[in-house]
Amino acid sequence: MQGHILSRYAGWPVIIGAGLAGLMAALEMDGPCVLLAPSFTGEGTSSTLAQGGMAAAVAPGDSPASHAEDTLKAGAGLCDPAIVQRITEAGPQAVETLLRLGVPLARDENGQLALHLEAAHSHNRIVFAGGDRSGQVILQHILQQAQKKENIHWLQATLEGFHAHNGTLQGLWSSAGFIPTQHCILASGGCGGLYQHTTSPLSNRGVTLALAAQAGATVRDMEFTQFHPTALVTPDQTNRLSLISEAVRGAGAVLRLDDGHRFTNELAPRDVVSRAIAAQLREGRTVFLDGRSLPDGPFSARFPGITQACQKAGLDPNTQLLPVQPAMHYHMGGLKVDQTGRTTLKGLWACGEVACTGLHGANRLASNSLLEALVCGQWAGQDVNAAHQDTSTSLITTAPERPTFTTDWPFRAEMQQHLGILRTRKGLEEFLDRTLPLARQNLCALTASFIGWAALHRPEQRGAHWREDTPAPQPPHHIDMRLTDLPL
Template identity: 90%
Template sequence: MQGHILSRYAGWPVIVGAGLAGLMAALELDGPCVLLAPSFTGEGTSSTLAQGGMAAAVGPGDSPASHAEDTLRAGAGLCDPAIVQRITEAGPGAVETLLRLGVPLARDENGQLALHLEAAHSHNRIVFAGGDRSGQVILEHILQQTRKKDTIHWLQTTLEGIHAPDETVQGIWTSAGFIPTQHCILASGGCGGLYQHTTSPLANRGVTLALAARAGATVRDMEFTQFHPTALVTPDQTSRLSLISEAVRGAGAMLRLDDGQRFTKELAPRDVVSRAIAAQLREGRTVFLDGRSLPGEPFSTRFPGITQACRKAGLDPDTQLLPVQPAMHYHMGGLKVDQTGRTTLKGLWACGEVACTGLHGANRLASNSLLEALVCGQWAGRDVNAHKDSSGPLLTSTPQRPTFTTDWPFRAEMQQHLGILRTRTELEKFLELTLPLARQNLCALTASFIGWAALHRPEQRGAHWREDTPGLQPPRHLDLQMNDLPL
């Protein structure tokens, strides 16, 4: 397929990824576009797995300013205040968008939107749907809307390269052929699948990010990998772990040790709770989540999806303690973008988890991810609309396709050397494995960015915690390109 051009789509904007960010971008585009993904059912997207819901200041006594303050506090000094303000102010409108698209957000007994409380939020502000199946319900309804828009063309394939000579996108390679285009939106998710213990889809291993970096795009703050405190411990540690939503702790569930004692504040920021659990596990203790006595309705009624996962593992959350451990959950770093979603390559936008917008800083506030995906997907689509008529001539022949590999045998090593608690020695061991492979292996390139950035941030900030270098340095972003690595 080296010389095969998909001429039907020549010049059309291409969106890579069919999660919430990609679908929202597609809905915004006012002309024909190509939506490229391996599946169009929501399967394999992190959006579908989101349990808690979407954060937005829509409750009584709440405000976008309060939401912004909580976000900045969780972000540990690395959030972009202007972006935080802009996105949190867009929160109420994002809720209206979900309702307009037919998403059945939960209501209370008075008919008002029901709101969860999650860690580090000062108000109940998480809108949700389907109990603890928020992401699945949201995506199902938005997929229905995108299928009604006849200008969206679905191409079930994968991205295999970005052609960007002189830092300007001129086309993309897919497994189905080459598409000449000068407008590409990456909405392809994160890199949690690089880790042994993860709540992310295992296919999400940062491949698209690596392709953008190979094309010359800048990445930012790659070291900030958020571990969710409460993934369900099961005998099978090779599969994706089941998440126990933060909303469970918001509803009153408590963390206990094997002797029944509590050892941390359940609603502290995620990085704090994850480190507290990791410290206990390191000492050989077992950590449990206790949801047996939630006020109001029982666990199984309030969280049916989580209950199903627990029972599949032979556990009854209404009567038993649930063994938990932290697991890689969300990547705050990613492709450096501006407030419209533009990367450092002309013609390449990014939104959702693959992007680093400045909203999350060093530690994402719970349920801000769906908000960011929805809002930033819209912004990227609108920016493409504003610039797609200023394109130059399209390529008429296929350039040389790059070659690479994507096998990844180092999930356990990633967990060991680049986990919650880090040291220079462990990071250097990891980079000895990955740097020699990073020119040809896309997973190794993304993993090397994370390891290299972690090595060059000798401080304890948010989700990045160097045990050998306690304390904080002045806040700074760490921007990297492929040629910054010693490859």
Template identity: 60%
Template sequence: MEFTQFHPTSLAAGPTQTRRPLISEAVRGAGAPLVLENGERFTKELAPRDVVSRAIAAQLKAGHQVYLDGRHFKGRPFSARFPAITKACHAAGLDPDTQRLPVKPAMHYHMGGIAVDHHGRSSLPGLWANGEVACTGLHGANRLASNSLLEALVCGKWIAEDIDAHSTPFIPLSAPTPRVPFLSPTWTLNDLMEEQAGILRHEDGLRALLEKALPLARHYGPALTASFIAWAALHRTESRGSHWREDAPTSRSPQRQSWTLVDLPSA
């Protein structure tokens, strides 16, 4: 649950309450550099996603602005090369042919939480899992579009064949438990997750996140998810792929950890 990937370059403009448009790696691959407000380059644009995301996050944390500059492509301009991205930029009030694009990392994909066997079966009868939600080891610790596509195709076929070979017994559902009224906290869980369990993590921040999220976990789904991520991140005292601990920056022997709700300390 600790392996949550950030895309390095989402468009940091326009409405803040909606999903931010992603500026594809293809833009950097075509030659657009990442620069600070003074035009200075600060990282290798084609490094792995986690490396670029951390470099941008560090600059933002230091008070800088980060931009993707696609104004100087040779031959065709930005709008001709990337019409769909250009449309998203225009919707945010920006012209990528004449303006630098403000960017920041954004939560992108998960690298798997549900442990499954080679048929994609979980420990819950009748539940199969595949892709970003499944913990198969095929993603590794840093998702790439290519290996997730291969996993979906290959494992998807195996899972479909296994489902066809099974007849899952009907399990009657009991009446749902009445929902406990939930009072929104004064703090925002999204902001707290970004600050304490985002790209750059530290033991103190993860513990602070758990102290606030865990008491709400049994009544509020997002707080439960946040608690699982923070708990797993707190107990992986190393840095690997998308999981980066500032207080434990080196990797050690590969390991897989499994957590259940009963493992979490009671609120």
């Protein structure tokens, strides 16, 4: 089916997504651009849900080199050392950017930036705002700055497809119409909504990643899905689960079994803690987070947002143990990009969780996601500025056929079971038998199949990917895939 062209936007760069990465890209735009998203309030973005804050080496005695070392260690051999160095070195300037944009980062009693400690960091290096509402506070202030820029045109719509020819982007379909463009930045978030237990917005199901793959873009390391160890267990398991930030354990909270005993190092990397909890749950035990005796004051004073979520579930974190379980939290894999954010499809950039930059490797270090979103959004915007100035190719003038895909997803429980923390060949094959026949038309099934296919073809235990049936390590390697690599 053909439709109308949004001719007023023809040739303009289009940024898809209004989370931190998309907004930072938009703020870099020199000329007119389109910011396309279903909402411009922060709703539906993972950025606004971020509790802990942003990692950056700004403390006395800390350094970007130390930050890089911690990142590489957590990434289990699959980080790109060059991009790790570049992003961690950009950390202090990223903090200055937040301050310049008016974000009220927390201060200590001496007026210096207050810094959280989180798991697998060797220093206190997490800047934060609003107690445990860092993402919400950061995003609202940056939204306010973006709304002041007259060159940003806000289009409330959803992405419905890319149109490419000979490996080059020619335009995109949105629910509002077709936009001819050869410059698009995809900053649309991850795929946590594919899972039964997730801390991500349920609308984040990898649909836009699948659309990019349909247009010819390469995906990388799709099997690496990070589970946050401590999501709050509530009677209703169908909605997004409330996250209990890593900063809570950094502040002194401990994990206990139903008999009161501790069973793991709370500040080990996320994959280690998640597996330790999952093993206890599989044995029929209940796992609790104990924040009743934090050394620097009551739980509710330190973490007001989490306290509110606990109270909504009928729990008082100052006096009660909090039942927790791991939940899908972050996708380290995504669209393969270079250091400027360029995907393998000419004219398409990606940043934030939808991209695989090489920063996170096999297991993301806590609070590196906001840092990556901020600086990689800036870099993608700057690169699009330069590329847009050099464009002389004529734009298409007739809207191509609108693609038709489905996005229904009845397999959240199966995704949790077979592509969760612990995986086996048998389970992966059973899952792919369900999803591969649907993957040509169903975008959720396509992204899920990429994850399953990559997990099947990585028979080892590395970072957030844990094959119980094949524990022998392999030499570090990436798994790159295109649509044609799946047996569809």
